[in-house]
Amino acid sequence: MTSLPIDNVQVLPDSHANDNARLTVEEVGSALLKNQEHFDSLFDDVQTITTLFDDNCTIMPMQCRDAIRTLGKVKQNTQHIHRLLDEPDHLPFIFTALRYRLIFQIHLIEERVQQLICFIESYRAICTHTALSFGSLQRRKQIYRTLEVLLEAINDISQQIHFIKHEVRFHQVKLAAHSRSTPTDDILEEHESDKRHLLYLPMQQ
Known part of the structure; x- marks a missing residue:
């Protein structure tokens, strides 16, 4: 298993670590991209564990320890992204609503990881027996089955990050176009709207 190291994933840049300044859209996007890359790498590692438990081969305690270590990395990555999104005062306004999609997936991943760590810990105690009960x-x-659910959740959050990045870009373009509209344009548009409205007013008797 060769997942990317995630210890150096920085949740908040140094310039924002101890103040209340908002991050830029680019800074949040960069942090999300790093987390997405780690999730993509960890997906392959979790898939390896899933194949291990699907086969009929004997699972050794060392393999259980490796599986738990990999799940710990998944948990660590979710904690990084959770801390990033759990600080709305640091986030650009455009992310404050979109972040809830990711938070839901994060909670799901954290729950499944914790379940799996407990399950595999208990299985490790008996996996050396020649005759399994x-x-x-069971x-x-x-x-x-739980690993399959986790794989789906990791894949979903990676896709959600991808979609959110595109959605943020769309809103940025929309806001930029709106900011370029001049007051004169707004007045003319409002005037034209008033004229259209007057056409439909009932005539006085």
Whole structure:
């Protein structure tokens, strides 16, 4: 498993770490892009774990430890992005509403990761037995199903980040176009609207 290191992912730039200044759209976009790259890398690692628990091969305690370590990286990445989005005072106004889409997915990933860590920890204690019990086999299936849900959630949040970046760009263009409209244009448009409105007023008897 060769996931990208995520220890150096910076949630807030140094210039904003201790003040209430808002981040720029570019700074938030850059932070989200880094998290997206890490999620994409971790997706492959989680997929490897999923294949491991789907096979009928023996799973060794070391493999369980590696799986838990990978899940810890997923958890760490969600914490990074959670801290970024959980600071609305630092976010540009354009992100304040869009962030809720990601927060929902983050909570889902965090819940599944915590479940899986508990499941795999309990499975590790019995995975060296030559004759696995019915309960341990059921636990293995449960781990596999939960891993599939986690994979889907990681894929979804990566796509959500991608869509949000495009949506933010769309709103930026729209706001820029609106700011370029002159007061004269606004007055003329309002005047034309008033004239159209007068055409439909009932005539006085």
